[in-house]
Amino acid sequence: MTTTATTSTGPAIDKSLQHVYTEVLRRNPGEHEFHQAVEEVLTTLGPVVKRHPHYLAERVIERLCEPERQIIFRVPWTDDAGQVQINRGFRVEYSSVLGPFKGGLRFHPSVMLGTVKFLGFEQIFKNALTGLPIGGGKGGSDFDPKGRSDAEVMRFCQSFMTELYRHLGEYTDVPAGDIGVGGREIGYLFGQYKRITNRYEAGVLTGKGLAWGGSRARKEATGYGAVYFANEMARHAGLTLEGRDVVVSGSGNVAIYAIEKVTELGGRVVACSDSSGYVVDEGGIDLDLVKDIKEVRRERIGQYAKERRGGSARFVERGSIWDVPCEIALPCATQNELDEDAAHTLVGHGVDIVAEGANMPCTPGALRVFKEAGVLFGPGKAVNAGGVATSALEMQQNASRDSWTFDYTDNRLAAIMHNIHERVVTTAEDYGRPGDYVFGANASGFTAVADAMLAMGVI
Template identity: 55%
Template sequence: MYVENVIEKVKLKYPDQKEFHQAVQEVFTSLALVIKKDKKYQESAILERLVIPDREIYFRVNWVNDVGKIQVNQGYRIEFNAAIGPYKGGLRFHPSVNAGIIKFLGFEQVFKNSLTTLHLGGGKGGSDFDPKNKSDGEVMRFCQAFMNELYRHIGPYTDIPAGDIGVGGREIGYLFGQYRKLTNRFEGALTGKRFDWGGSLMRPEATGYGCVYFAEEMLKERGETLAGKICTISGSGNVAIYTVEKLYHLGAKPVTVSDSKGMIYDEAGIDVALLKELKEIKRVSLEEYIKFRTNAKYIKVGDYKEDTNAVWSIPCFAAFPSATENELNGKDAKTLLQNGCKCVSEGANMPSTLEALDLFLRAKICYGPAKAANAGGVAVSGLEMSQNASMHPWDFETVDKKLHNIMENIFSISSQTAKEFAEPTNLVLGANIAGFRKVADAMIDQGV
């Protein structure tokens, strides 16, 4: 009853924050067994303390567009928990951003960062600003205005933001440039920087590569591989692009990608070079893909069945949801399972609804939850912090090897913990309990 009561209190206290409710319910439901086994967590009110961030920072962002008109956006930074290290988590620039979205992302980040074995707390931030169709000058002025407030709250030993949806190398550059001007300090206060001025090799690839490494570990335990297998991927940002690339490295065939307007199905395999050109250089719709690959199919959003995602209708061995939260619902999960999908590894944050998650667990397929499978991004951000501290960059192979080891360790601890609680195929339970224990024990050690 203790766990259920805390979940209900969260729903009553924050009635409009549905994504936050979902994240809390998914994690805390898994924790019932460990809470029952070890009374110290309830006695120390750990769950009640975990659902309230250390601080929530909301601020106004005023900036001027190219025609001289003042624009106003809402900014957020939620510093959730720093029991095991400084706050770490990305910044998201997207019209959908609100307090509930940022809180769910920050809450998830606490456990994800704990699983990496790095000493990192959890936080998240962003704005409802939309960088799409904005000029470089407009993006720069917004980022500078955003940092005019944010710089007060961040630093290499306090809170280290990174990128997320809508925040890539361009945005991080503008944000860091303003931070440096305001503080007169060149330090690792942001990650995701360009390599030439403090970034890490492999940061763009990290989440996608890590997600595939995690899938590889899940399958290896069952005597399977990705070699020769059909794989479907949603999204077309860094996570999706480098998931596609790493799948090719392992001999798999990725056949789908998507964006906000539609999806590509390329039966011969996604052309990763073309995908990079369209999305990383030209920043155009995936509809352009079929001009170059005439045998590929393009399906617009809305032209498929209602309340479903066309990506998940393509028969596959493994699926990699890499776009956004709740993009894969119960209907999609049933379709994937009916079509013989044996593995789902989540590249996005909380991409599966609770119904979909439950279906995957009951089917006992290889299911890698986001806080474990997509931890590669924050892992390499942590490695970037190490390089910043030493003022010495590492080569690509060194970073890749460290990332691979981290993902192997995340799988290992998640799998071992699941087996400890007699649920060997339930990596949701394993990852949640393993991530929770480290944070909760640190909170108890440090007092009230």
Template identity: 55%
Template sequence: MDLLREQEQKSRANDYVHEVYELVKKRNPGEKEFLQATREIFDSLRPVFLKHPEFMHNGILERITEPDRVISFRVAWEDDTGKVQVNRGFRVQFNNSIGPYKGGIRFHPTVNSSIMKFLAFEQTFKNALTGMPIGGGKGGSDFDPKGKSEREIMRFTQSFITELSKYIGADMDVPAGDIGVGKREIGFMFGQYNRLKGGFEAGVFTGKDPNHGGSLGRKEATGYGCVYFVEEMLKGKGDSFAGKKVIVSGSGNVATYAMEKAIELGATVLACSDSSGYIYDPEGINVETVKKLKEFDNKRIQEYTKFHKHAVYYEGCNNIWSVACDIALPCATQNELEETDAALLTANGVKAVGEGANMPCTEEAVHAFQANGVLFAPGKAANAGGVAVSAMEMSQNSMRLSWTVEEVDEKLKVVMKNIYRSCFDAAEDYGYPGNFVVGANIAGFLKVADAMVAHGIH
């Protein structure tokens, strides 16, 4: 009788997940990134509803997949020739059950509502994993900062934030940077916001210049945090970064500081990339050269070969996965690593993969890694270090304090260890030992779902 009842409950849970996903597909036609993110979460959550039927009764899955609000607006601005340009701006405020909306702003020509919703959805669970009181949101524009003058970028960001300022605040929604948005752009937005509000609201943005209310250690945090999480996975197998060969896609903040921390832990980084191609340095990537090229000179990664004659540049950034390595850290953009890349990395002996970017591996690639016993750290867990330090910046702003970079780094290490442990324990508890994708999804979901039940239906 108990077995029959258990089978009925399991069937009911499976039916519930299937029915809600079909509803999500119907409501969001053509939004492939958002549907990919929801499908991956749903696949992990089936055992949760078997243990927690109250979540079905409270319609948690239906509610958690529908954003609180999606804001879309026109951004008109004037370029250096005096011509008026028009872009589209977005802010998706997905879920604030455990704190104010928190998530970056992205300026990139690929930005659309599907990408914004997928990122905000992922951000909700990532933020929950940090253990800090922050909800999930994301924003951006299809504006391309490449090739624009500093004055053009300033005029655009001021126009962008003039509209967005109606919907954000230190206790409501706290944006940060993302692709195409660094401390310069945050500075322009912060200045315009305070000008409009007629005061000084320090905690409304994170990712600010440390001289103007930002946190030390913020730009390093996502890359460092990714390496800390992967290091914990390796420790679980009696291993470490020491002596390992590593490849890292990208050469922005996340990639640069992931390389820096991996090298500090004893690894050799053989390759990194940008959108044009990748460099291979058999003697190990010199991170200081990459910083000079990308942070200060705004040059393409190909220029690295001018400083290091033994390095080789290859056109086409996707081919970076052909480089044999022990550890791969995709830190560029979504869906950059496909199933064929995963097969190649596996054949070449990769032991661990850590997602420094948001959903950089396709579903097929993730399954390929897991099927071959490769340790896999999903982005919502592995790259949560950046938003964790952003939450620390919010705390420092509230208390009118500034922590040292050493203090921030120590706090970051603790956060990443706790995230690892939460993912590990959830995977064990729900019958998927060693599966950090399932563990991260369940651990993040449970925290948000519990808060939603506690707060009633709204």
């Protein structure tokens, strides 16, 4: 029988791995989100190291918990009033054994080193699951683009890239977008990179505009991919998305295109949200109106209830979107948005599938509730891998000076998500853990990276 130790948040870590977690806590004080991400992986690796003890002997896990490189820098810029502003920039280059560092940039006031490290750590295994040659990294800044003019965003992005450019390259590190970094920000960042380097190195950033090296379906990829994975989960369990009520948290890029794909597959999205609250529309969310409010006018989601024809929608300020009854839940907003209480509410309403469109949106307590209730749970590193997978497809097109159709790229995305699902399910079954998507994703992603590390020596 495997001996385990229990962390402060509850899940059991195999005794042979407890020293790894203890050392992570000691070396990274105060970085709670990073601790949570490491803990979530370590709680599943006991059976893996029992079968493959050389991973412990070679200290592969300890090496993976330490980034290859952590870059922190000052970002000074001038606002429209002529006042100098100062933000902090980050890039954590975590693992490059499978390919160049790959992962998004997040611009949000909550960004700090621990945030970026948690995201980068998750990105290692997410990218490995795609089967594509990309390593793991993440970056960002505590800059908040909300309420800033285009000129202010441009000046910030130019200052940010003036420092970061020296660490990037299509064979070195390839950032993309994330929360607060969309097409506008990628454009300003790429323009500054091109200006400084005097090179049209299209593969150095992904999420670019179609006219200058971008990939069709990249904007839709994370949301579409999450729904493709959720649909695979449903089919594997003998269920369907068609005719089901779905709640999608958030109303940014991931949420919008998750709503679009759910609707296309016959589901009915009844609620979405932003940081101000959530809207409920029993008639089904009007996606065109959401896109206009969030992507064009950049207004708060409460505006939806005011403008929805027929008066079918209502807005709940500062409430929990997980109070809305649904059969399928897609948390697509941000980390730790769905806690234990929310999970109990969802279970009480009869939810049978939860799939993470965001990065680590469910707390450890929520995961325990779903597991005990027999709810199918898809972790973010598998569910939302479609975005980075399509970024890798964008890199392929840039390298070959090619451009693919939307349908071709979307079909590639669907095939990749199917393959990830099969890989996760097969791994879980191989270890006698059928239906355990968390274990399957962690074990499969970890072994791919660990084997590559060992093949390259002590790195």
